[in-house]
Amino acid sequence: MWKTILRRVLVMIPQIIILSILIFFLAKMMPGDPFTGLIDPKMDVNTIAKLKQEYGLNDAPWVQYLNWVKNLFRGDLGMSYTQHMSVTSLIGDRAQNTFWLSLVTIILSYLFAIPMGIIAGRYKDKWPDQTIRIFNYITFAIPGFVAYVLALWLFGYLLNWFPTTGTVSVSVAPGIFNYILDRAHHIILPALVAALISTTTTVQYLRTGIIDNQVEDYVRTARSKGVPERVVFNKHILRNSLLPITAFIGNVIGALLGGAVMIETVFSYPGMGKLFMESISQRDYPVLTALILMFGILAIVGNLISDIVMTIVDPRIRVK
């Protein structure tokens, strides 16, 4: 099993290399160069040429690529054109914010989806299932954007239950505990809405899994052993139905990152998603490149996590 996992991790390396090459050359094609943000417009052409020479911009593309990678490892992603600070530190803070938002969203999403899936599967075609189905139709049909704006308007402005911007209030009372509480208060509304509208696939998978597994031969075998129905459900039906969901976790992570762009913009939550939108509108290419690279790597890692989880929970794909 460990071998499979390790091999799977190794497979990731060429994926990331290819990704980085793609992104690097994509970035090259964008207008501007690493010090467009640094230099003074009045600087004379010769100095620029000299600087270019110094920074290796006249080197062969692959040399430039290698340098770029080297810098990457040193944590040097260049300077932001607009913010006058290094991309690394700019993204650093934002990434942390996005991480917490995503984590809370994932946890909430499963917290809603799993019980809903179980109830829907167990009481197929009865009222609980039908209620959940209606809920699913609604959350699936509403575009994310509309849901976020609606929630923001209702709970943020109208009811004033939650803050409408940022990650922490300016006026937060001193003390680490208060600080955490305040951050949570900022996270909860966007996370809750994102979680609610992301339950559909999980609920559907779990529901069909439970319904399908109920008539599987091995479930009949368990019953023929005289195992009580409650145990048959938990140990055989439910356990086996959760399997495809664990495999889905990678996709969920990917989807969340995509969703982050919209959520963060609507809630003015300073994470990577919002940064992404800002850098597009301000044509801040170094930031954009770095963000695309990060999103790409995260997607690959998400897949990796899915595969590893699958290898651990499903004995059929464990290779000796």
Next chain:
Amino acid sequence: MEKPSDLLLDIQHLHTGFRLKGKFYDAVDDVSLTLRKNEILAIVGESGSGKSTLASSIIGLYDQKNTRVRGDILFNELNLVGLNESLFNRIRGKEIGMIFQDPLAALNPLMRIGAQIEETLYYHTKLNEKERKTRVLELLDQVGIPDPVRISRQYPHELSGGMRQRVIIAIAIADKPSILLADEPTTALDVTIQAQILDLLKDIQDETSAGIILITHDLGVVSETADRVAVMYAGQIVEVAPVDELFTNPLHPYTRSLLESMPQTDVDDEELHVIEGTVPSLDKMMTDGCRFAPRIPWIDATSHEEEPILHEVSPGHEVRCTCYRDFYFKN
């Protein structure tokens, strides 16, 4: 004859119906059968004749809402029909073990072999965990699995079909049940493995004196293993006889047609006998008269009985209706 205490199962007028479009149709229609200790009772019939339905009625595994079971299934004076679930769970596995056809599908793909056997011991014995583990190894050994320690830690997909079927048998016999229901236990297997599995069932029987109901559509298997045979057609039993008697003196037209359609080993028959038509589907089943009559249309209608019932023609040999006397093959 046998002592009355030998009687394990006494099925009387069993009707098992499924709900189709709001109406119930009997897939098992007025079946009466007995099973004794140390006996192998074979049930043969074509696909759709109700063999599996009969087995699942006995062990009480059917969709309660869409199935209607009437009649009596007496197990030591206890009527299994309508028995409440928690009582039934004490009987399933403990008193009645079941072996299924598809050995891969019948095992949980995510559970180790050992755990799947142990589960039944957990619910039916007072053994502690260590004793259960020991018993699992014992059982694996008994069903002829080499290296039980290693196999007990493996998963179903790591075993061959024959091995998996042995595991299923180990599960079924774990609590030494007095009745074993085997629903086509060898249909998915090679002939060589089939022979081994059938021998194994017999060995187990010698040891535990269990009564075995062996469901199959292979007349060869019947002839090699059964003591008594019940032939089913369209939900009804058309003939019951001791195994020798059935093969030397088959009476019912259906039994005779089945035997006739087997490729004979010693004759180079150019054309095999074909039974005309097909088994009707549940909702098209005739409700009165003889269900087999449409498949032997050349037999004069006046030969058929209106309400054929089982008659005993010699000790232990029963045939549905009497007009089998007039039956002949077309050519």
Next chain:
Amino acid sequence: MSLIQIKDLKIHYPIRSGFFNRVTDHVRAVDGINFEIEEGETYGLIGESGSGKSTTGKAIVGLEDATSGQIIYKGHDITKASERRKLKYNRDVQMIFQDSMSSLNPKKRIFDIIAEPIRNFESLSKEEEKKRVQELLDIVGMPSDALYKYPHEFSGGQRQRIGVARAVATKPKLIIADEPVSALDLSVQAQVLNFMKKIQKEYNISYLFISHDLGVVRHMCENLAIMHRGRLVEVGTREDIYHNPQHIYTKRLLAAIPKIDPKNREEHKAHRQAVEKEFLENQDKWYKNGRVYPLQQIGKSHFVALPQDKLEGGR
């Protein structure tokens, strides 16, 4: 001359293992087999699960690439796809599968299922096409209103007959029948087997009849080959194999067939177990390091895979 000749056919599948997933070994699914099928004959290929029967069949229709060896049809080696195209080989050689449900497209009507191979090789007008399909349905004894129905509306035996109709649609010379009746009930099996025989006479078709049921093969085949571990252990006529089996594996298969003879079942069992014991305990005598020996001729039509010395000493 025979219709098709299989010459030293090998099909090996790579086994990948180790850390870098390199090819470390091969599954010798088919490991050097020879046989030929005459025009209009039914040739039996028998063996247990995993012995390589289906792989052989697939290689003959071109669904599986040969690792080495030749398949000679009309004087050409058709293991190459280009030769197959040139000879219109895929029109002449068809396949019937074991599982009729999964081999018939559930979304297509019977008419289209049967017409498909015709459309691939001939251009008939709509009228002619319909007439052909109707004829075919007639041959396999299906009512003509079956034309516009879907596979799930038929029973297993009927579906298998539809499979037969599709296979004979292009008037093939050879049909590979891979366990065509294994999933069927006795009386339905009889029906399908009868049809196969009838069609054979009508069109002079050859069959490669793949099965693990020695009873059925005996009914269908004049000549047969017993396959084990990717190789042939015994080849001969029905007479040779059933009345004078020489290889322990053949004997073992024969001994395992359930017999309709309840009075003598104890004897069968004793015989079966004696053969099994010989098979298990004397592997070295019958196999060379687990591999089947090359075939030796021991009669006009009878070949068996034994070492030279065993032949003389053993008979």
